[in-house]
Amino acid sequence: MLAAMPPSPSKPRNGGDPHIQDRAGDPVRTRARDRGDACPGALRLHRADDGGLARLRLPTGSLTPAQVEALADAADLLGDGHLGVTSRGNLDLRGLDEGCGGALAERLSAAGLLPSPAHERVRNTVVSPLAGVDGRGHGHAPAWARELDALLCAEAWATALSGRFLFALDDGRGDVAGLGGDVTLLAEPGGRALVRSGGHTWRGAAPDAPRAAMALAEAFLAVAGARDSGAWRVADLAATGTAPAAGATETGRGRDAAAGPGADRTTGPADALRDLGEAADACLHRAAVPAERTAPEPFPRSGPPDPGVVAGGRALSVTARLGRVSSSQFRALLPAGEVRVTPWRGFVVTGLPDRAAAAARLAALAEAGFLTRPDSPWLRVGACTGRPGCAKSLADVRADVRPPEPERYGGLPVHWSGCERRCGHPQGAWVDVLATGDGTYDITVRDNSAQR
Numbered sequence: 001m002l003a004a005m006p007p008s009p010s011k012p013r014n015g016g017d018p019h020i021q022d023r024a025g026d027p028v029r030t031r032a033r034d035r036g037d038a039c040p041g042a043l044r045l046h047r048a049d050d051g052g053l054a055r056l057r058l059p060t061g062s063l064t065p066a067q068v069e070a071l072a073d074a075a076d077l078l079g080d081g082h083l084g085v086t087s088r089g090n091l092d093l094r095g096l097d098e099g100c101g102g103a104l105a106e107r108l109s110a111a112g113l114l115p116s117p118a119h120e121r122v123r124n125t126v127v128s129p130l131a132g133v134d135g136r137g138h139g140h141a142p143a144w145a146r147e148l149d150a151l152l153c154a155e156a157w158a159t160a161l162s163g164r165f166l167f168a169l170d171d172g173r174g175d176v177a178g179l180g181g182d183v184t185l186l187a188e189p190g191g192r193a194l195v196r197s198g199g200h201t202w203r204g205a206a207p208d209a210p211r212a213a214m215a216l217a218e219a220f221l222a223v224a225g226a227r228d229s230g231a232w233r234v235a236d237l238a239a240t241g242t243a244p245a246a247g248a249t250e251t252g253r254g255r256d257a258a259a260g261p262g263a264d265r266t267t268g269p270a271d272a273l274r275d276l277g278e279a280a281d282a283c284l285h286r287a288a289v290p291a292e293r294t295a296p297e298p299f300p301r302s303g304p305p306d307p308g309v310v311a312g313g314r315a316l317s318v319t320a321r322l323g324r325v326s327s328s329q330f331r332a333l334l335p336a337g338e339v340r341v342t343p344w345r346g347f348v349v350t351g352l353p354d355r356a357a358a359a360a361r362l363a364a365l366a367e368a369g370f371l372t373r374p375d376s377p378w379l380r381v382g383a384c385t386g387r388p389g390c391a392k393s394l395a396d397v398r399a400d401v402r403p404p405e406p407e408r409y410g411g412l413p414v415h416w417s418g419c420e421r422r423c424g425h426p427q428g429a430w431v432d433v434l435a436t437g438d439g440t441y442d443i444t445v446r447d448n449s450a451q452r
């Protein structure tokens with residue numbers, strides 16, 4: 001029987017001292033993180049004020065009709081009757097009773113949603129949600145997602161990735177390439193693909209891209225482990241200096257590659273990313289993935305699919321208001337060929353016969369409470385859980401949230417948060433509405449584009 005897992009250990013592996021002195025006596029920050037990530041999973045539940053929280057990764061972004069039914073049933077029978085959609089296209093179940101972890105795991109496993117319990121938190125992938133549906137892009141992303149997930153679940157070392165390490169698989173249209181993936185694949189014309197991590201870019205054959213992504217993930221673990229940085233993500237490497245490799249922790253087969261350049265000296269952030277590139281070259285070579293380094297050109301950029309009928313009537317796109325749906329709303333997405341969950345807290349329903357049928361379904365989903373029009377002011381607004389679900393919150397954020405006036409804040413996305421963690425905030429430029437007390441908020445425009 002599957003069982004829920006205990007929370008990850010929080011004791012620092014370095015005994016609690018994350019800093020050393022460099023040769024000049026100045027402190028050099030050596031560890032990006034002093035504990036394992038506490039991101040919830042389907043088996044490792046987070047205890048929230050409103051009960052247990054489970055997070056299910058959907059590495060292909062796609063659900064069969066039977067899986068939609070299974071998740072709606074799980075929400076009704078074990079949770080609070082709702083599902084949350086995260087900014088990575090994962091699904092949350094909340095209000096879970098203590099001790100129901102085993103029953104939830106059994107249901108998810110029976111639905112084919114837990115192929116490898118040991119890997120369930122590291123299957124973090126976002127995929128272009130209209131790939132292969134609307135005739136745009138180059139068609140490789142869904143196949144990449146299936147192959148990458150199978151490769152991840154087959155490798156024991158991959159369980160050392162954090163629950164936050166993200167793969168972004170973009171079919172070439174540039175929608176998920178801008179979501180801050182630690183490893184990003186971008187399909188190109190002519191059966192080619194770009195592979196990017198830590199500011200380094202390689203070009204290779206599209207069929208090799210999933211194996212290239214694995215090589216880059218392995219290189220990240222090797223560099224993070226050899227430097228004992230505690231990094232959860234590539235940006236953590238970029239944000240810290242590195243210590244000499246003495247006492248480094250062996251985390252994967254790529255350690256030897258990472259322990260070469262710079263392993264015996266104290267270095268800075270640029271060196272950590274340089275080492276990542278060199279380790280990636282070594283891992284790609286060992287995996288026999290032909291890929292050549294290329295200049296880091298800007299990726300194309302496009303936005304999320306607009307709500308409405310798409311693909312000439314063969315599919316439709318809807319968004320969940322504030323990223324949360326009831327189980328009955330979730331079931332209303334059926335019948336469908338498949339239901340794709342988007343990293344913009346929405347759903348793409350495929351398998352519709354024609355435009356008239358799609359328009360009728362769209363009207364029904366609007367009636368069910370989904371956002372179905374591109375001019376809805378709610379599309380620009382997100383909110384964290386807030387009170388009463390989160391003990392850290394200073395306010396009942398979701399009760400307070402209001403959509404902005406259309407021209408306000410230059411059209412930027414707006415995110416309401418109950419505390420300074422700002423869970424689920426958007427990438428790029430956005431408006432930060434931060435609780436300062438019960439019903440009072442500070443409003444600031446922020447831009448984290450440079451952090452990607």
Ligand code: SF4
Nearest residue numbers: 384390418419422423
């Ligand atoms: S931003 Fe703060 S209040 Fe909101 S869910 Fe996250 S931890 Fe809780």
